[in-house]
Amino acid sequence: MVWWGIAGGVDEIVRYTYRLRPGAQAQHALVQEWGRCRFLWNEAVHQQKTGSKPTLAKLGKLLTELRGRNAWMREGSQVAQQAMLRAYTQALQQSYTVKGRGRPTYKSKKRTWASLEYSTRGFSIRGGRLRLPKGVSIPVVWSRELPSDPTSVRVYQDSLGHWYASFVVRREAKPAPEAEGRIGIDWGVSTTATTTDEPYDLPYLGHRRRCAAELAKAQRKMARRRRKGGKQSNGYQRARRQAAKLHKKAARQTQHDSRVWAKRVTDNHHLIAVEDFKPTFLATSTMARKAADAAIGAAKRELVTSAERAGRKGVLVQPAYTTMTCSECFARAKQALGLDERTFRCQACGYTSGRDRNAARVILAVAERGHTSVEDIRHVQPPFGEVVGAV
Numbered sequence: 001m002v003w004w005g006i007a008g009g010v011d012e013i014v015r016y017t018y019r020l021r022p023g024a025q026a027q028h029a030l031v032q033e034w035g036r037c038r039f040l041w042n043e044a045v046h047q048q049k050t051g052s053k054p055t056l057a058k059l060g061k062l063l064t065e066l067r068g069r070n071a072w073m074r075e076g077s078q079v080a081q082q083a084m085l086r087a088y089t090q091a092l093q094q095s096y097t098v099k100g101r102g103r104p105t106y107k108s109k110k111r112t113w114a115s116l117e118y119s120t121r122g123f124s125i126r127g128g129r130l131r132l133p134k135g136v137s138i139p140v141v142w143s144r145e146l147p148s149d150p151t152s153v154r155v156y157q158d159s160l161g162h163w164y165a166s167f168v169v170r171r172e173a174k175p176a177p178e179a180e181g182r183i184g185i186d187w188g189v190s191t192t193a194t195t196t197d198e199p200y201d202l203p204y205l206g207h208r209r210r211c212a213a214e215l216a217k218a219q220r221k222m223a224r225r226r227r228k229g230g231k232q233s234n235g236y237q238r239a240r241r242q243a244a245k246l247h248k249k250a251a252r253q254t255q256h257d258s259r260v261w262a263k264r265v266t267d268n269h270h271l272i273a274v275e276d277f278k279p280t281f282l283a284t285s286t287m288a289r290k291a292a293d294a295a296i297g298a299a300k301r302e303l304v305t306s307a308e309r310a311g312r313k314g315v316l317v318q319p320a321y322t323t324m325t326c327s328e329c330f331a332r333a334k335q336a337l338g339l340d341e342r343t344f345r346c347q348a349c350g351y352t353s354g355r356d357r358n359a360a361r362v363i364l365a366v367a368e369r370g371h372t373s374v375e376d377i378r379h380v381q382p383p384f385g386e387v388v389g390a391v
C-alpha cells in the first residue's frame with residue numbers, strides 16, 4: 001500500500017493494492033489497451049519534440065481525430081486514453097517547474113510495463129470482480145475490505161508479469177501517538193542507518209546476499225539460453241522470470257523491514273533529523289552491490305513518508321562535513337577521514353566516538369539549533385521536502 005496525502009485531517013486519502021488474476025482474454029485486452037495508451041503518449045512526446053507545446057486541450061483534439069479515423073483506437077477505452085494524456089501534461093508541467101526534472105520521453109514496448117488509469121466512469125466492482133470498459137472482467141484477490149468506495153483505480157503490471165489494481169479510497173485518519181524524543185540519522189552501508197540512539201539503528205540485513213548463489217545460478221541459465229539475434233525462447237523467458245522473482249523477493253523483504261523501522265522511529269520521536277544522502281555515486285564504487293542491497297534510498301523514502309503522515313517535525317541535512325565535525329565542541333578536522341577509519345577523535349577537545357554515531361549527533365544538532373556554524377559552513381533548517389543548503 002502506498003500512502004499519500006496530509007496527516008492530521010479527519011479523513012486521509014490512501015491507496016489499497018490488490019492482486020488481479022486475469023484470464024487469457026482479459027490479459028490480452030489489457031495489453032492491447034496499454035498499446036493504445038502508449039501510442040498516445042509517444043505521439044504527445046513527438047509533438048513536443050517537433051516544437052509545439054502540447055496542452056491538454058490540443059491533446060484532447062488529437063485524441064478525437066485519432067478515434068475518428070482509426071478503428072483500432074475506437075476499440076479502446078476513452079477513459080483510459082484521456083487519463084494517459086492527463087498524466088503526460090502533468091509530467092510535462094513538472095519538467096518546467098521542478099529543477100532537474102527532464103522532459104517526458106518515449107515509452108518503449110520492451111522497457112516499460114503496462115499502467116492504466118480509470119476514473120469512476122471507467123470501472124465498477126461487481127460480485128468481487130473488477131469490471132473495466134469493453135466487457136473486461138477480472139477476479140480480484142481481496143486480501144482486505146475497502147474502507148470506502150474507490151474514486152479511481154490504477155491497473156498495472158510488474159516485472160514478473162503479475163497484474164495489480166491500486167484503488168484510491170478515503171478512510172478515517174488515526175492520530176499518531178504523542179512523542180517528545182529527538183533523533184539524528186546517518187546513512188551507511190555496513191549499517192544502513194546509524195542513529196543517536198543505538199536501539200533504533202537499522203542494521204544491514206543482506207537479503208540479496210542470502211539469495212546470491214541462487215540468483216547467480218538463474219543468471220547463468222539466462223546467459224546460456226540467450227540468443228544473439230531474434231526473438232528469445234520460452235526457456236530464456238522462464239529463466240528471466242526466475243531471476244526477476246528473486247530480485248523482487250529481496251526488494252519486498254527490504255521494503256517491509258524499512259517500513260517497520262520507520263514506523264518505530266516516528267512513533268517515538270517528534271523531531272527527526274535525516275542526512276540528505278544521495279547514494280547514486282555508490283553505483284560506480286566497489287561497494288555498489290552491498291549499497292544496492294542496503295537500499296538506502298528506499299529506507300529514506302519510507303522514513304520521510306512515515307514522518308509526514310504522523311505530522312512529525314523533520315529536517316533534511318546535507319552530509320557536508322558531518323563526518324569531520326565534532327558533536328561536542330563542533331570543531332572541524334583539518335583532513336577528511338578515510339573510509340577505513342571508523343573511529344572519530346577530536347583533536348580540540350579529545351572526544352572519541354564511532355564515526356557514524358558522531359555524524360548522527362552532528363545532524364541532530366543542526367536540527368535542534370537551527371544552524372551549526374563550522375568555519376565557513378553553515379547549515380540551515382527547512383522542513384521535509386526541502387534540501388538543507390550550505391552557505
